[in-house]
Amino acid sequence: KAGVTQTPRYLIKTRGQQVTLSCSPISGHRSVSWYQQTPGQGLQFLFEYFSETQRNKGNFPGRFSGRQFSNSRSEMNVSTLELGDSALYLCASRSSGTERNEQYFGPGTRLTVT
Amino acid sequence: AQSVAQPEDQVNVAEGNPLTVKCTYSVSGNPYLFWYVQYPNRGLQFLLKYITGDNLVKGSYGFEAEFNKSQTSFHLKKPSALVSDSALYFCAVRGPTGGFKTIFGAGTRLFVKA
Numbered sequence: 001k002a003g004v005t006q007t008p009r010y011l012i013k014t015r016g017q018q019v020t021l022s023c024s025p026i027s028g029h030r031s032v033s034w035y036q037q038t039p040g041q042g043l044q045f046l047f048e049y050f051s052e053t054q055r056n057k058g059n060f061p062g063r064f065s066g067r068q069f070s071n072s073r074s075e076m077n078v079s080t081l082e083l084g085d086s087a088l089y090l091c092a093s094r095s096s097g098t099e100r101n102e103q104y105f106g107p108g109t110r111l112t113v114t
Numbered sequence: 115a116q117s118v119a120q121p122e123d124q125v126n127v128a129e130g131n132p133l134t135v136k137c138t139y140s141v142s143g144n145p146y147l148f149w150y151v152q153y154p155n156r157g158l159q160f161l162l163k164y165i166t167g168d169n170l171v172k173g174s175y176g177f178e179a180e181f182n183k184s185q186t187s188f189h190l191k192k193p194s195a196l197v198s199d200s201a202l203y204f205c206a207v208r209g210p211t212g213g214f215k216t217i218f219g220a221g222t223r224l225f226v227k228a
Contacts, residue, residue, distance in 0.1 A: 004157070033216070043158075043204065043218035056215040090157055101146055101165060101208075103216065105157035 002027065004093050004106035012112045018079040021109045025072050025093030031055075032074040033103065034066060037088040046089075049074055078111075086113045116141045118207050120219035127195045128227050135190040135222045137205030146208040147188040148216070149179055151201045158204060164188060175199070195226045 005024045013019050025032050033056075034046040045058040049068035066076040072093075078085055088110050092103035117140045127133045139145055146165055150158040162173025169181045179190045188205060205219040 042220045045215055045217065048215065058215070101163055102160050104160065107155070107157045
């Protein structure tokens with residue numbers, strides 16, 4: 001079974017621009033969560049989607065948004081990029097069955113804002 | 115509010131020696147506890163979890179963790195370390211309510227010296 005895939009793997013943007021990151025979960029997984037990883041703040045939860053609905057949200061400004069499609073693929077968008085948004089963005093998917101507590105992470109998208 | 119503390123930024127151990135990576139948590143109600151490992155330029159990989167039951171949990175790659183409710187700890191252990199165990203280890207907690215929002219510790223870097 002294919003793992004979680006994230007595209008693109010690397011991205012360089014300029015302050016003020018916007019960016020869209022994509023995540024394809026493991027087949028059959030309906031839950032997708034997004035995390036931001038930085039050296040200073042560690043891993044911080046952004047939001048979780050399940051069946052196209054946002055179920056949980058972390059403490060991030062409204063510039064960070066996401067959505068989930070009917071095929072469970074998810075995108076997150078960051079508008080008006082700031083230097084501090086430079087980070088590794090990780091996506092994780094989870095099943096609804098007996099292993100629903102385990103998250104499976106993708107390799108991440110490394111975003112650099114200049 | 116949920117929180118996780120990993121008191122050591124780095125743990126150094128010689129190959130063949132036992133290793134312990136410490137984790138303490140704070141959550142209302144019964145916790146769901148997890149350990150993940152991250153290798154360079156990779157996403158996080160699930161190692162093990164505690165949901166309920168036996169306090170000693172066995173996971174992947176020979177790792178185990180002991181849940182101690184009175185000390186609110188969930189330390190990761192391995193009887194004999196390998197050089198290939200060198201990586202970044204994250205402890206994570208989720209409360210019984212609030213959906214599947216997972217809080218991660220800051221991470222502990224493990225160095226295993228040959």
